[in-house]
Every structure is written in structure tokens, then in C-alpha cells.
Amino acid sequence: MRSLLILIDGLGDDPISVWQGQTPYEHAKHPAMDALIQNGTLGYLSICENDIIPESCSCILRLLGVDKKDIPHNRAYLELLANNRDVSEYEMVLRCNLAAIDESGRLAAFNGQGLTAQQMREAARLCDGVMKDIEFIHLSEYRNLLVLNKEAAVLECAVKPPHESVGENAGELLRELRQQSLAINYFLQETAKRLQPLAHDGLHYELYPWGPSARQGLPSFTELHGLKGGAVCKAEIVRGIAKALKMDVLTPPAATGDVDTDVRAKAEGALTLLEKNDFVIAHFNGSDEAAHRYDYQAKADFISRIDEQFVQTIAAQYKEPLRVVICGDHVTSSVTGKHSDGCTPVIAGYLNTSGQHIELTSYRDILNFLMKESD
Incomplete structure (x- = not known):
């Protein structure tokens, strides 16, 4: 069974007072995500766990299984x-x-x-x-x-x-x-x-x-997990991480690092990568950018669009059993515009099959669920 990680950058957020304390995720419409929860689970976890800084480079590398000692202090080299x-x-x-x-x-x-x-x-x-x-x-x-x-x-x-x-x-x-x-x-x-x-x-x-x-090497994704990995993304840091880990990288022509990205094209890209990879990460940066602009409505709308144009597309077109995780890397507050190490929503479930109960107590459970060898 193959695995898909849908990473919505900065998905965690603070309560929005005009929405009676709902976060952008809670305010968004996401029936496909809700359906996945019915065949899995929803939890709230801190990927940072107070020992790495709340930013995309360190958190995404952690979610991809890179040991803390190997995580670069800064990300400019990977963007290069x-x-x-x-x-x-x-x-x-x-x-x-x-x-x-x-x-x-x-x-x-x-x-x-x-x-x-x-x-x-x-x-x-x-x-x-x-x-x-x-x-x-x-x-x-x-x-x-x-x-x-x-x-x-x-x-x-x-x-x-x-x-x-x-x-x-x-x-x-x-x-x-x-x-x-x-x-x-x-x-x-x-x-x-x-x-x-x-x-x-x-x-x-x-x-x-x-x-x-400065220049810094990382182990390959295959060395880490014994699996082939791919990434559909536009943000420089994610493309840099994927290249450093020697993963297949696909960037749709109309993809951007903001809320105007071509979400449906990313779904098609993920489907293409799943044909030849055991694991695929699909990254969406627009949620983080919207929160930095204090635009909680744009963040909620973007989450809704990811549900409609990405998650529903995958669910409709991918016919084999698939493990899926949808989560953020850190909190990006639409109130303060800043990152924090608080909890982000984490959805883990199965498409086209049923599986064992999924425990979500730390980021390690995400890794254990996603990085099993292909069946």
C-alpha cells in the first residue's frame, strides 16, 4: 500500500473571534477530509515538540523522517x-x-x-x-x-x-x-x-x-526508509528538501507558492507520482502566506479549495488502497502573523480499504503510519 502526505503549510492557527473562536481549519468546508476521518482519525499534534524551531524546513524534514541532528540550522542552502x-x-x-x-x-x-x-x-x-x-x-x-x-x-x-x-x-x-x-x-x-x-x-x-x-548533505529518502519518494510542490524549500533527499520532484506549470496555485494540477501531479513511488508528499504553501498577511478568510477558503480540488480528486481517481495523512508543519497565526510550535490538525486514514486503528500521540505516529514498506 502506498502513502500520501498532504502538507498544508501553517495549518494550525489561533481562534478567530469573529468566527466565535473557530480556527480557519474549523471554519473551512472539507467534506472529503471529514470522510477520511470516518475511515481513520483526527488528532492535534505539535510537530516541533519544543525541541525544533517552528518553521517549515525543520518541521518538514522531521515529517520526512530526518533525524534532528541532521536538520540544517538554516534553509537557504536547500532553497539554492x-x-x-x-x-x-x-x-x-x-x-x-x-x-x-x-x-x-x-x-x-x-x-x-x-x-x-x-x-x-x-x-x-x-x-x-x-x-x-x-x-x-x-x-x-x-x-x-x-x-x-x-x-x-x-x-x-x-x-x-x-x-x-x-x-x-x-x-x-x-x-x-x-x-x-x-x-x-x-x-x-x-x-x-x-x-x-x-x-x-x-x-x-x-x-x-x-x-x-553552508553546504550540508542529507541522507536520501531511500536510505532513510527503503522506499521511493516523490514530491509535488512549488515552494523553494520543499523542492530543495526533495532534491536533497533524492526524491522525484514535480512542479505543475501553474503552481505557485500562494493561494492562487493550481490545486487541481497538483492533484494530477500527485496521481502521476503515485504510479511509480511508494510515498508522495504534496505541499501547499498558500495557507502560510495568507496567515502571515492576517487573512484568515483567505486561509479558510484555501483549505476548502484543497479539499474540493485535491482531496476529492485523489479520492475519485486513485483506485488502489492508499494511506493518507493531511496535516500542517507548524502553527501560523492569522492573528499575530507569526509561527509557533502549537498543535496542528492531523488527519490520518485510508482510501479504498480499511486498516488498523491509527494512534496519533506524536509526529512519530505519522511516520510509523506513512513509512511502512509498500504492500
């Missing part, structure tokens, strides 16, 4: 792999957001808020080629990477994630990083000048480097 680029042992890579700064110098938004997708592409063009010693790589929308020579002080620098820092002084947030690296400091000065034409309505835009990482 997602774009078919690697670094040598003498280089490092940092994540780099296009951030909106208000007139008082505070971080107003971590995601290029106020700019169109075309303007964010223009911002990336303006920042490219500023320095020969720093390679600027545009990923998508506000997401970028920086590649430069390894500096131990930078790798040890704890820059606060921008999505956890909205409202704080941007200069103070990056002070230590700029002091540790003259190259990064100069790069940020020059790119800030180039981005000045995009300023409007009391906001201007600057780059926010963070999450430095």
Missing part, C-alpha cells in the same frame, strides 16, 4: 538546491527578503508589500550585479538568495527572521550582520540606493538578508 545551484565548501548562502520600511525606519512588511509582482521583478533586476563578490539570485516575488565567500562570523550571526520582526527597527535588526561583514554592509547600502525609485506612500524598500547557511 531547488534552483539547480550548489555552493562549494568555501561559500555560504543567505535568504534575502525584499522588505518594506516605513518612514520611521521600522520593518512594515517582510514580503514587498505594496509592490506588484512586476515591480518585485524590477526590484530584483535593480539589485542584480551590484558586486562581483556577491551573487544575487531572484527566486520568486519577494524571495531572493545571496551567495558569497564563507565568513564564520556571519554563519554564527543570529538575524531575527523578518516575518517575526514586523514593527521593529530595521537598522537594529541587521546591525550585527552588517558589522560582521563589510561586503554585506556595502551591498545593502548600494541596493538601497537602487531601490529608491520604488518608494511610495510612506514606504521604501530594502533587502533583508538572514538565515545564513
Whole structure:
């Protein structure tokens, strides 16, 4: 029997007062998920369990069976792999957001808020080629990477994630990083000048480097579980994880990392991968992005659409027995816009067959259920 993990990023949430305390998951319409619960179970678990930080890289790797000691401290290297680029042992890579700064110098938004997708592409063009010693790589929308020579002080620098820092002084947030690296400091000065034409309505835009990482290997999915694995995804971190684990990766052309992704195409992609893999993960990032924007309605609507266009499609078209888990990786609060290590809904059940009672007391139970050898 094959297995499917439907990972709805940031599925856990806080109660929403205007919905009488319902969370976006509870408010959403999900008859296909409810049907799966009837042939399985629903639980609420913390994937983080207070020993890893509540962010996608560490939580997804845990759900894929990677031991805590092998989980990278930061995820930039994996996002680089997602774009078919690697670094040598003498280089490092940092994540780099296009951030909106208000007139008082505070971080107003971590995601290029106020700019169109075309303007964010223009911002990336303006920042490219500023320095020969720093390679600027545009990923998508506000997401970028920086590649430069390894500096131990930078790798040890704890820059606060921008999505956890909205409202704080941007200069103070990056002070230590700029002091540790003259190259990064100069790069940020020059790119800030180039981005000045995009300023409007009391906001201007600057780059926010963070999450430095170096090259790091991971065991393959087959080495971990003795199974073949595949992933249908768009988000750079998930594609990078899948490539690092040597899994098959499928990205539908109309897939995005937000709520406008082609959900039905991801279902078709998952069906294709299930033909030749024992295990498939399908990742949806839009729920996390909506919560970061405090848009609980968009998050609930996206969960409903995943149920209708993905879960129902799989249930209708996949005819063999299948183990299915639907869960989040961490909590993303639509109230605060931040991640936390609280509990996320976890649905585990069977399609086209019945099975033994499914125990859900920790993330290990998810692994035990999904990673059984193919029947």
C-alpha cells in the first residue's frame, strides 16, 4: 500500500473571534477530509515538540523522517538546491527578503508589500550585479538568495527572521550582520540606493538578508526508509528538501507558492507520482502566506479549495488502497502573523480499504503510519 502526505503549510492557527473562536481549519468546508476521518482519525499534534524551531524546513524534514541532528540550522542552502545551484565548501548562502520600511525606519512588511509582482521583478533586476563578490539570485516575488565567500562570523550571526520582526527597527535588526561583514554592509547600502525609485506612500524598500547557511548533505529518502519518494510542490524549500533527499520532484506549470496555485494540477501531479513511488508528499504553501498577511478568510477558503480540488480528486481517481495523512508543519497565526510550535490538525486514514486503528500521540505516529514498506 502506498502513502500520501498532504502538507498544508501553517495549518494550525489561533481562534478567530469573529468566527466565535473557530480556527480557519474549523471554519473551512472539507467534506472529503471529514470522510477520511470516518475511515481513520483526527488528532492535534505539535510537530516541533519544543525541541525544533517552528518553521517549515525543520518541521518538514522531521515529517520526512530526518533525524534532528541532521536538520540544517538554516534553509537557504536547500532553497539554492531547488534552483539547480550548489555552493562549494568555501561559500555560504543567505535568504534575502525584499522588505518594506516605513518612514520611521521600522520593518512594515517582510514580503514587498505594496509592490506588484512586476515591480518585485524590477526590484530584483535593480539589485542584480551590484558586486562581483556577491551573487544575487531572484527566486520568486519577494524571495531572493545571496551567495558569497564563507565568513564564520556571519554563519554564527543570529538575524531575527523578518516575518517575526514586523514593527521593529530595521537598522537594529541587521546591525550585527552588517558589522560582521563589510561586503554585506556595502551591498545593502548600494541596493538601497537602487531601490529608491520604488518608494511610495510612506514606504521604501530594502533587502533583508538572514538565515545564513553552508553546504550540508542529507541522507536520501531511500536510505532513510527503503522506499521511493516523490514530491509535488512549488515552494523553494520543499523542492530543495526533495532534491536533497533524492526524491522525484514535480512542479505543475501553474503552481505557485500562494493561494492562487493550481490545486487541481497538483492533484494530477500527485496521481502521476503515485504510479511509480511508494510515498508522495504534496505541499501547499498558500495557507502560510495568507496567515502571515492576517487573512484568515483567505486561509479558510484555501483549505476548502484543497479539499474540493485535491482531496476529492485523489479520492475519485486513485483506485488502489492508499494511506493518507493531511496535516500542517507548524502553527501560523492569522492573528499575530507569526509561527509557533502549537498543535496542528492531523488527519490520518485510508482510501479504498480499511486498516488498523491509527494512534496519533506524536509526529512519530505519522511516520510509523506513512513509512511502512509498500504492500
